[in-house]
Amino acid sequence: MMSRGWFSRCMLVLGLIFLYVPILSMVVFSFNNSRLVTVWDAAHSPTLKWYVELARNQQILGAAWLSIRIALIAASGAVVLGTLAGMALARFGAFRGRLLLAGMTTAPIVMPEVITGLSLLLLFVAMAQLIGWPRGVGAVTITLAHITFCMAYVTVVVQSRLVGFDESLEEAAMDLGARPLQVFLRITLPLILPAIASGWLLAFTLSWDDLVITQFVAGPGSSTLPMVIFSKVRFGVTPDVNALATIMVLIVASGIAISTVWMRYREKRRQRDLQLAAAANL
């Protein structure tokens, strides 16, 4: 027993080091003065000059703004469609098209991105020929593509949350005469709200980060941030990308820290409420 516990714990520590060393190296070298990125220039470092350069880079700033707008719309669209699909799969029992819906919501998760990207572009080209819309590729086609692959993830998150608790609450409300929409708004929605929130964040991250599918459905004037980064790093390392990575890591880390503190606070308040309720009953 001892020996195996020891081995797996060692692997866990090594694995975590493996996961974090590359991220840390980007953070460290973003403060390096040398253009050679991986050679530490001790005389002139740490420096913020790559951050200054980044703030002046109009191409990166413009691409980041486009990516944010696309990710906001795509995540919101994916949450609406994914919640509907998750509800249908978790609550409706057997219905016509169930197997098809289930298959089409899990396949995009594992589908190689080049295939999804190619097929979506060919669809947009065929649609433009048939009905004259969309006129050329760009932000609109990118958003449609992102909604499609992001909704698969939202569906899985919402569905597993709904499957996790039983239907008796909803059935009780129905028995008491609540209409389906009322049941959804007052019971189902509050219950799945955490899943919807994490599904939205997941969809936002996936959309913000996607390169391969986006490259297929993007047009000349619509370079997203990953596309700009990829064209920069394809032929080597550039220090301002390290600065960009550091900023992104900082945002994610502070977001996680805030949500952890908030969840702790909510948990404490819930326990206090329970204690008060128990005391009131005495």
Next chain:
Amino acid sequence: MAVRLTQAAGRRLVAGIPLVWLLLLFLIPFIIVFRISFSEVRLAIPPYTPLISWHHGTPSLEVHWSAYSFLFTDPLYVSSYLYSLKVAAVSTLFCLLIGYPMAYAIARSNPSTRSVLLMLIVLPFWTSFLLRVYAWIGLLKNNGVINNVLLYLGVIHQPLALLQTDFAVYIGIVYSYLPFMILPLYANLEKHDPALLEAAADLGARPLRAFLAITLPQSLAGIVAGSLLVFIPAVGEYVIPTLLGRTDQLMIGRVLSDEFFENRDWPVASAVAILVLLLLVIPIMLFQRLERRELEAAK
């Protein structure tokens, strides 16, 4: 009765909207890819021959096999197929060998550290995938961090060629997909009953024997789910081999993308996509079955 009717209509709407969306933007696109794979390139917009051609008012079906025969005659394509399968298989194996003990350790840790550990596993996933792959360029290059450290320690005297090798691609894939291996394994291992292992120990089984006889077979579903989550997307991986991999041997995802963007050969790109799909259709269906069973078990 009226309520029943609106309820049925409401249900149809809830299931119908995502169904129609996915039919339009997921299923129909594949039919279009399939159809274009049976045409020929031509200099026009769009750059492929139509499916139906009209001769004096009568339609005739035009089916060309040239894209497929081209793929099977040129050894470049066959070798990138096999290479992609090899890379995906080796990377999946390494993911499993590294991820299994990690998932096991997390599942055996006490509940308060468990949530922290799980967060640490998921956290890199929230930062950009592209930038995490890019970070490995800086670590693996000739004058990169790993070579500099090894040179400084005197382990090597010449920098090792690490970048643009198979090794770099394995590292990149294992690094990027490790969370996808760990999470299903953890979800499986966490449910195991420790009493079984204790009983085995009481009966005199050594830890390794108990692991092989009890834990490993019970975690088979987790192993398969994690492996499929790594293997299927890894076959078509584009970013990792482009940034870290060899230039003399391309993976199939890169071949597809090059056929489309560089050679502007839409039929061949479509045929490559169809052949990759044929290869992956069984693993994908297996994954979906596991996924369904997992959700039904949760009920």
